[in-house]
Amino acid sequence: xxxxxxxxxxxxxxxxxxxxxxxxxxxxxxxxxxxxxxxxxxxxxxxxxxxxxxxxxxxxxxxxxxxxxxxxxxxxxxxxxxxxxxxxxxxxxxxxxxxxxxxxxxxxxxxxxxxxxxxxxxxxxxxxxxxxxxxxxxxxxxxxxxxxxxxxxxxxxxxxxxxxxxxxxxxxxxxxxxxxxxxxxxxxxxxxxxxxxxxxxxxxxxxxxxxxxxxxxxxxxxxxxxxxxxxxxxxxxxxxxxxxxxxxxxxxxxxxxxxxxxxxxxxxxxxxxxxxxxxxxxxxxxxxxxxxxxxxxxxxxxxxxxxxxxxxxxxxxxxxxxxxxxxxxxxxxxxxxxxxxxxxxxxxxxxxxxxxxxxxxxxxxxxxxxxxxxxxxx
Numbered sequence: 001x002x003x004x005x006x007x008x009x010x011x012x013x014x015x016x017x018x019x020x021x022x023x024x025x026x027x028x029x030x031x032x033x034x035x036x037x038x039x040x041x042x043x044x045x046x047x048x049x050x051x052x053x054x055x056x057x058x059x060x061x062x063x064x065x066x067x068x069x070x071x072x073x074x075x076x077x078x079x080x081x082x083x084x085x086x087x088x089x090x091x092x093x094x095x096x097x098x099x100x101x102x103x104x105x106x107x108x109x110x111x112x113x114x115x116x117x118x119x120x121x122x123x124x125x126x127x128x129x130x131x132x133x134x135x136x137x138x139x140x141x142x143x144x145x146x147x148x149x150x151x152x153x154x155x156x157x158x159x160x161x162x163x164x165x166x167x168x169x170x171x172x173x174x175x176x177x178x179x180x181x182x183x184x185x186x187x188x189x190x191x192x193x194x195x196x197x198x199x200x201x202x203x204x205x206x207x208x209x210x211x212x213x214x215x216x217x218x219x220x221x222x223x224x225x226x227x228x229x230x231x232x233x234x235x236x237x238x239x240x241x242x243x244x245x246x247x248x249x250x251x252x253x254x255x256x257x258x259x260x261x262x263x264x265x266x267x268x269x270x271x272x273x274x275x276x277x278x279x280x281x282x283x284x285x286x287x288x289x290x291x292x293x294x295x296x297x298x299x300x301x302x303x304x305x306x307x308x309x310x311x312x313x314x315x316x317x318x319x320x321x322x323x324x325x326x327x328x329x330x331x332x333x334x335x336x337x338x339x340x341x342x343x344x345x346x347x348x349x350x351x352x353x354x355x356x357x358x359x360x361x362x363x364x365x366x367x368x369x370x371x372x373x374x375x376x377x378x
Contacts, residue, residue, distance in 0.1 A: 028301025176207020
């Protein structure tokens, strides 16, 4: 299945969002789609309520992360407001034994895979190389090197092929990452070896301050067929459509047909990270256009038409999101700052002379900040 049939001029990539597959309109109206409908026939109101609940909790975690950074409790935060449907819809379609390779912005993937409260903040706080054990939740350490996780995912998928299981690997990356050689190399290897991997491109319209139209002269999903990989361009603010698309892609890969590619067209409502000022490169009108396409609002609107959204449900979801955010905050504030030298712990499985040399150098460097005879960072 390849759902990319047209080439859209670069200038129109942001505004021409009707050329995507969707099941829920921005106003919450359920519409038919022959390609997506078969994959969500078993998704009833209860299942959609669960997806909505996940998105609300994710948005609350994200807001808490932003607040913790502004208060100096974490060093950096990469917000995902506006992208909840893309993250939850894709991650919730995975099987427990599948494996995820997220980028640094996929807080929703981390949540869906079952991370605890520390799983969102420990690394951003600088206390460890990873906030969670990848083997426990089936998700690799979020990758901050742009696009590198796609190669990791393909390598893992090639290993799965040799193990003879029917697991699938999924990897997430932004529109900006598609300009990196790593992503193209990953697509080449995945296609050449028919590896069971699903590529999820989160097209949130900006690679930091660069709009997608600068680097993509046509829809990004149109690139995958050039590698021999079927693709789908879907409304990334429609959680039902993303869930359906991911189910299609996972089944394609799981049945031995090789990799699949999804471009989820969405929008980053906040800054690229907490060190960014998006008002310098985008205007308020653009922000408001996308605010009207809010992924949470459209699900709520649809559920209300189905009589599946009432005050009791709304209160339960709000309480759950507040409870989760409170757990994240209290866990973060209770963390003890690790000694500076601990950054060299657990880098290699076995110690070696090069690491010892670095430790000696770093220790001497820290001693240079000693105050009144006290060693800094120890």
